[in-house]
Amino acid sequence: MAGLRLLTAATTLVALALPVEGQSLHRPPSGRSAQLGISFRATGGDQWCAGTVDVELGAKTAKPAATKSASFQQMVGRIRGVVTADCPAARNVTFRFEARNGSSALGEVSALTGWVYVPLELDGEREQCKGPEDPELCSQRWQAYEFMRSLSGGDRPIRELKLTRYLDAGPGSDVEFVRGGATGRLVILDEQEDEGRRELIRQQASIQADRCATSLVAVPMDGGLAGTTAEHMLCLADGKSKHAFLAAVPLQSGTAFFAVADYSYDGTDGSDLMTALLSNSEAAGVE
Numbered sequence: 001m002a003g004l005r006l007l008t009a010a011t012t013l014v015a016l017a018l019p020v021e022g023q024s025l026h027r028p029p030s031g032r033s034a035q036l037g038i039s040f041r042a043t044g045g046d047q048w049c050a051g052t053v054d055v056e057l058g059a060k061t062a063k064p065a066a067t068k069s070a071s072f073q074q075m076v077g078r079i080r081g082v083v084t085a086d087c088p089a090a091r092n093v094t095f096r097f098e099a100r101n102g103s104s105a106l107g108e109v110s111a112l113t114g115w116v117y118v119p120l121e122l123d124g125e126r127e128q129c130k131g132p133e134d135p136e137l138c139s140q141r142w143q144a145y146e147f148m149r150s151l152s153g154g155d156r157p158i159r160e161l162k163l164t165r166y167l168d169a170g171p172g173s174d175v176e177f178v179r180g181g182a183t184g185r186l187v188i189l190d191e192q193e194d195e196g197r198r199e200l201i202r203q204q205a206s207i208q209a210d211r212c213a214t215s216l217v218a219v220p221m222d223g224g225l226a227g228t229t230a231e232h233m234l235c236l237a238d239g240k241s242k243h244a245f246l247a248a249v250p251l252q253s254g255t256a257f258f259a260v261a262d263y264s265y266d267g268t269d270g271s272d273l274m275t276a277l278l279s280n281s282e283a284a285g286v287e
Contacts, residue, residue, distance in 0.1 A: 144174030223278035243267030
């Protein structure tokens with residue numbers, strides 16, 4: 001029965017999203033979950049449909065968002081379904097919770113994470129990472145996550161890019177991702193000098209060379225912010241190809257190191273992905 005009430009709320013969204021005489025075809029979706037006592041509406045008026053759609057949630061308390069209950073997750077998922085049905089351009093849906101008792105919460109669902117709800121803030125405090133408690137490392141994980149969001153959001157989405165690891169303080173890279181036949185990782189480093197970035201790529205290229213048993217070809221890559229160093233390395237061994245794409249991109253307080261691998265013959269997926277990452281970093285001016 002609870003599921004039916006939530007479904008009714010989502011159905012209400014569809015009905016309210018339909019235009020009536022004298023109104024825009026892009027009327028913002030709105031509705032209410034009877035089970036949770038939460039109202040919701042997309043903001044922005046007739047211009048609500050965009051790459052990022054903002055949804056306001058209203059209730060007595062923000063506790064459902066804080067506890068990440070299954071019913072809240074289901075409600076968010078159904079709202080997202082209505083939003084993306086009416087607005088195919090939407091790649092991110094943010095949920096801003098301003099409760100009547102003064103509590104607040106902010107979260108989002110994104111194509112980048114496979115539409116999984118990611119809590120961002122609770123009462124102005126950033127959410128903790130998964131895994132062991134390590135505030136410094138968690139801060140670095142957040143920096144990497146927000147960097148990837150900036151590279152695949154707004155007017156420059158990298159279609160089909162999916163994060164497979166993020167906001168996890170356990171051992172491993174800051175972010176891991178996949179797109180087509182290419183896999184990649186991102187690590188945030190303290191390096192702030194251009195020469196240091198060049199040396200980083202030389203070291204990583206040397207590691208690739210040591211791993212390649214036969215023929216290795218290295219070609220510099222263009223693109224990205226001033227100070228970016230990037231290289232494409234092709235290893236041919238035992239009749240197989242491995243393409244490695246390496247890049248060190250300057251940040252305001254360090255360096256974003258990307259490593260993308262593609263084991264296909266021509267490496268097109270890896271090349272396209274690294275090119276998009278570099279192009280979007282330049283367009284976003286992330287430095």
